[in-house]
Amino acid sequence: MLMDTTQVLDKENKQRLAAISEAEGETASSDTHVDETKGEGTVGDITVPNPIMTARNVDVYYGEKHAIVNVGLDVGHNQVVAMIGPSGCGKSTFLRCLNRMNDTIESCRVTGTVTLDGQDIYDKHVDVVPLRARVGIVFQKPNPFPKSIYDNVAYGPRIHGLATDKTHLDEIVQSSLERAGLFGEVKDRLDQPGTDLSGGQQQRLCIARTIALGPEVILMDEPCSALDPIATAKIEDLMDELRQNYAIVVVTHNMQQAARVSQRTAFFHLGKLIEVGETDRIFTNPRHKLTEDYITGRFG
Amino acid sequence: MTSLNGSTAGRRPKNRDLIAAGLKRRHAAEKRFQLMGAMAVGLSLAFLSFLFVSIIAKGYSAFQRTHVLLDIQFEEVLIDPVGERDAQTLSDANYAVLVRNALKELFPDVSGRRDQRALYKLVSSSASLYLRELVIDDPALIGTSMQLWVTADDEVDMLIKGHLDRDAPGSARRFGAKQIAWVDELEQAGRLTKRFNMPFFTSGDSREPEQAGIGGALVGSFLMLIVTVVLAFPIGAATAVYLEEFAPKNKWTDLIEVNINNLAAVPSIVFGLLGLAVFINFFHLPRSAPLVGGLVLTLMTLPTIIIAGRAALQAVPPSIREAALGVGASKMQMVAHHVLPLALPGLLTGTIIGMARALGETAPLLMIGMVAFIVDVPSGFTDPSTALPVQIYLWADSPERAFVELTSAAIMVLLAFLLVMNGAAVVLRNRFEKRW
Numbered sequence: 001m002l003m004d005t006t007q008v009l010d011k012e013n014k015q016r017l018a019a020i021s022e023a024e025g026e027t028a029s030s031d032t033h034v035d036e037t038k039g040e041g042t043v044g045d046i047t048v049p050n051p052i053m054t055a056r057n058v059d060v061y062y063g064e065k066h067a068i069v070n071v072g073l074d075v076g077h078n079q080v081v082a083m084i085g086p087s088g089c090g091k092s093t094f095l096r097c098l099n100r101m102n103d104t105i106e107s108c109r110v111t112g113t114v115t116l117d118g119q120d121i122y123d124k125h126v127d128v129v130p131l132r133a134r135v136g137i138v139f140q141k142p143n144p145f146p147k148s149i150y151d152n153v154a155y156g157p158r159i160h161g162l163a164t165d166k167t168h169l170d171e172i173v174q175s176s177l178e179r180a181g182l183f184g185e186v187k188d189r190l191d192q193p194g195t196d197l198s199g200g201q202q203q204r205l206c207i208a209r210t211i212a213l214g215p216e217v218i219l220m221d222e223p224c225s226a227l228d229p230i231a232t233a234k235i236e237d238l239m240d241e242l243r244q245n246y247a248i249v250v251v252t253h254n255m256q257q258a259a260r261v262s263q264r265t266a267f268f269h270l271g272k273l274i275e276v277g278e279t280d281r282i283f284t285n286p287r288h289k290l291t292e293d294y295i296t297g298r299f300g
Numbered sequence: 301m302t303s304l305n306g307s308t309a310g311r312r313p314k315n316r317d318l319i320a321a322g323l324k325r326r327h328a329a330e331k332r333f334q335l336m337g338a339m340a341v342g343l344s345l346a347f348l349s350f351l352f353v354s355i356i357a358k359g360y361s362a363f364q365r366t367h368v369l370l371d372i373q374f375e376e377v378l379i380d381p382v383g384e385r386d387a388q389t390l391s392d393a394n395y396a397v398l399v400r401n402a403l404k405e406l407f408p409d410v411s412g413r414r415d416q417r418a419l420y421k422l423v424s425s426s427a428s429l430y431l432r433e434l435v436i437d438d439p440a441l442i443g444t445s446m447q448l449w450v451t452a453d454d455e456v457d458m459l460i461k462g463h464l465d466r467d468a469p470g471s472a473r474r475f476g477a478k479q480i481a482w483v484d485e486l487e488q489a490g491r492l493t494k495r496f497n498m499p500f501f502t503s504g505d506s507r508e509p510e511q512a513g514i515g516g517a518l519v520g521s522f523l524m525l526i527v528t529v530v531l532a533f534p535i536g537a538a539t540a541v542y543l544e545e546f547a548p549k550n551k552w553t554d555l556i557e558v559n560i561n562n563l564a565a566v567p568s569i570v571f572g573l574l575g576l577a578v579f580i581n582f583f584h585l586p587r588s589a590p591l592v593g594g595l596v597l598t599l600m601t602l603p604t605i606i607i608a609g610r611a612a613l614q615a616v617p618p619s620i621r622e623a624a625l626g627v628g629a630s631k632m633q634m635v636a637h638h639v640l641p642l643a644l645p646g647l648l649t650g651t652i653i654g655m656a657r658a659l660g661e662t663a664p665l666l667m668i669g670m671v672a673f674i675v676d677v678p679s680g681f682t683d684p685s686t687a688l689p690v691q692i693y694l695w696a697d698s699p700e701r702a703f704v705e706l707t708s709a710a711i712m713v714l715l716a717f718l719l720v721m722n723g724a725a726v727v728l729r730n731r732f733e734k735r736w
Contacts, residue, residue: 104625106549132628139626143619145638155637156627209627 043288044277048076048264052247053098053135053217058112060093060102060271067093070112071273073266075217080239080248082262082279084255086299089268091251092140095219098249099135100128116217133160136210140222142202144194144209149186152194152205153177156213172212180208181238200231207238211246218242220250224257236261255295259283267291355715359708365497365510366457368423368486370402372431373445385439395428395435399450406491407482418479422486424451424510449493454509454702459483460492463701500709504675505691509702512695514710516677520590520670520685521659523678527594528658532601533651539602540609540647545635564603571600572667580668587669588684596664601654608650612643645732652725656718662689688714 047054051074060068068090075081075098083091093102100121102108114121121131133156144152153173156162163169173190177183182204186197194205203223210218220239224232239248239261252258258265259279266276267290275282275291286292293299313321376383379393400420404410410419427450434448435441455475458464466480486492504516547553575596579585585592616639624634665671670686671694678685686694688710695707 099626101622101625104622129628129630132626137626139619139622141619143617143623145620145623146642155624155629159627159629159633159637206623209623213627 042072042273043275043291044282046072046074046273046276048074048079050077051075052077053114053116055094055097055114056112058094058097058110058114060090060097060111061109062105063107067271068097069271071268071271073273073276075247075249076264077247078243078245079264080243080250080262082258082265083249083251083268084253084258084265084294085268085274086294087253090271091268092221094268094273095221095249095251096137098217098219099132099137101132101137103128129160133213134215135217135219136213136215137219138203138206138210138221138223141226142199142206144197144202144205146193146195148191149177149194149197149205150190153208153212156209160213162213176208176212177205179211179242180204181234182208198231200227200234203227203231203235204238207235207242211242215246217247217249220248222251222253225253232257255283267294269294355708355711359705359710359712361461361463362500362705362709363497364494365500366452366460367449367493367495368452368456369447369449369491369493370399370423370427371405371445372398372402372448374398374431374435374441374443375401376443379435379442380439385442387436390436390439391432393432393435395431396425398431399423399427406486415478418476419482422453422456422479422482424453425508426451426511449495451499451510452492454700455479456483456492457510458701460487460494461705463705500706502677504677505673505686505694506675509698509700509706512703512706514688514691514713516674517686517688517691517710518713519677520593521688523590523681523685524593524597524687525655525659527591527681528597528601529651529655531594531598532605532654535598536602536605536651536654537609537647540606540613541635541640543606544610544613545639546631560603560606564607567663568600568661569663569667571596572664574599575664576667586682586684588672588674588686589682590678590685590687591681592668593665593670593685593687594681596668597658597661600661600664601651601658604654604657605647605650608653609643609647612646612650613639615646616642645729648732649725649729652721652728656721656725659717659721660689660714662687662693665690666693688717 053075054072055074056072058068058071059066071090071094073081073094083095085091096102097110097114098121100110102110110122112122116131116135120126121135145155147155150173153176154163154169157169157172163172174183177186182201185201186205194202197205203226207218207223224235227235236257239250242248250258250261262279264276265279265282267274267282267286267288269290275286275288277287282291283295286295375398378397379395380386380389382389400416403419403423404416407419410416430450431448452460455464459466459475459480460483464475483492499511499515500513501518502515503511503513506512543553543556575592579592579595580587585595620638620642621634624638625631629637665687671690672684672686673694674684674686676683692707692710692714695703695710
């Protein structure tokens with residue numbers, strides 16, 4: 001049933017998109033730009049073959065404010081999707097829709113469909129607890145728990161009952177820290193507070209905490225904005241490695257970062273998804289005027 | 301030095317000079333404010349030290365009590381003429397006679413009923429009770445004689461401590477010139493001494509100042525605080541957590557919040573009236589009982605705890621909540637594992653401060669009958685009892701000179717408890733507060 005709805009929605013969207021590109025005609029491929037005032041649709045293909053997550057017709061309201069307008073986007077397996085755009089354009093809001101973190105905001109209302117493996121995560125019967133274990137999130141500001149490094153990583157597996165015994169839990173903690181590239185630096189002080197680590201280490205600890213649950217998708221909300229270039233480089237390398245096993249959606253203000261780490265890039269502006277496409281294409285040949293203005297630094 | 305405002309420099313003063321001209325005024329304002337602040341602090345410290353000095357000066361002597369050395373003869377004829385050592389006989393015997401005989405022996409010249417009665421008043425009526433205890437514990441004492449220190453009357457105590465004016469006209473004194481002479485004689489004979497006043501901490505109230513103690517009031521206050529903390533902490537913490545973390549934000553919760561804030565400002569005597577109407581008149585709980593007192597103080601303390609608890613919960617950074625929810629913790633797990641432990645120091649501080657307020661509260665207790673004169677130390681939550689501040693209030697009303705020092709001493713004990721509780725709040729906050 002759910003699948004059907006999604007497929008229907010998918011079909012509609014594709015038709016709509018086809019109509020838009022038809023209307024735009026050859027202009028889309030030529031150097032002339034799409035007029036921003038014309039349509040509401042997104043330029044570029046929002047779909048990917050065999051997506052792990054799909055979002056369709058997503059609207060988000062904060063009380064009266066319409067924060068996200070009719071956004072659709074697919075997330076593919078083993079792929080980093082970067083979301084760029086000026087401040088307040090709704091990137092983070094959209095990101096938080098993908099694991100229902102917006103539920104925690106009282107006035108926030110989400111409409112539309114977001115599916116994970118074909119299942120609508122906004123369905124009434126969906127419990128957010130397992131959802132958030134499958135779609136992990138790393139926040140902008142490193143936010144380790146004021147507990148030991150070990151407990152920070154072990155907390156998720158503990159509450160979800162993932163470890164069979166103490167040895168297994170130790171293994172999970174160690175492998176998560178290893179994959180987050182932090183184990184070497186902290187292996188002798190796992191019992192010390194995670195809050196004593198440096199900013200970059202804290203952020204990697206938060207990533208380790210997320211991957212300890214073995215999620216399918218990792219959402220990252222400007223994970224490097226509070227970090228220095230060296231720590232940023234480490235996190236970026238880490239994202240490239242993690243891509244082998246997970247799908248990653250990353251919000252960033254740093255366009256070089258988007259270009260470096262992502263395969264697909266989505267450009268948001270004023271709550272709308274303006275353009276989406278292969279990262280190389282977006283940065284070399286943007287089709288929408290706004291996208292070009294933004295990535296060339298004319299605003300934002 | 302170049303001017304920052306270029307061509308206009310000639311026409312108007314430079315910014316530099318304008319700033320310099322205003323500096324003096326700014327510094328003066330700062331100095332004035334600092335001076336006023338220091339004066340305010342100094343004034344309040346002066347008042348505080350005046351309060352402490354006057355209370356301590358009046359009260360410290362109450363921790364010692366005058367005793368008289370008497371040669372008591374445990375005459376068998378007087379205690380147990382039959383000689384069976386029957387427990388009832390020993391208990392019923394007239395031990396006051398032994399005390400009187402001992403006094404008569406010391407002052408053989410005193411004759412006449414009035415003088416003799418005045419002489420007997422030198423020793424507290426508790427002396428005979430003390431002798432009875434001794435004899436019941438060890439009947440072998442009967443027939444022997446021994447020197448014993450017994451409690452002196454409060455007037456003797458006052459005279460020895462210098463609180464009585466020897467030169468005042470006879471009518472202004474409850475203590476006659478003859479009695480003063482006897483006391484002087486006893487003192488010269490080395491038969492008077494001051495000892496630590498243990499009964500002050502262990503015995504209940506009494507009409508006789510030398511027998512009155514805060515034991516009953518202490519136990520009453522303690523039992524009340526137990527009821528209060530056992531009820532107020534969990535209820536207050538649960539309310540704070542529910543309102544802050546789980547309750548939907550709508551006009552009903554707003555209304556509840558406004559009401560809680562108002563309740564914190566309601567005069568405490570109103571809570572006493574509520575307790576009287578609900579707990580005593582409706583539920584028929586016993587009067588003057590620590591249970592009811594504790595319930596009333598719980599009602600009074602709850603708003604304080606809820607407000608402090610909510611403030612502590614609000615101070616937990618949202619990033620910690622997001623982190624917990626982000627790894628898939630349920631709301632309950634987020635609260636129990638992360639938010640509550642971080643908010644606990646604040647919650648405990650609020651509770652202890654609420655308890656300290658409850659400990660010092662008198663007005664609501666007057667309403668539920670805890671102002672009664674109660675001699676026995678309460679042994680349970682439903683026994684009639686009184687509380688420390690109420691005891692102070694009662695003694696402050698009593699005419700005997702000796703109650704003045706008892707009142708001050710009781711205030712000192714109460715203040716010591718309050719200081720300890722507030723100190724505990726500070727220590728808890730410092731020790732368990734986590735930084736992030």
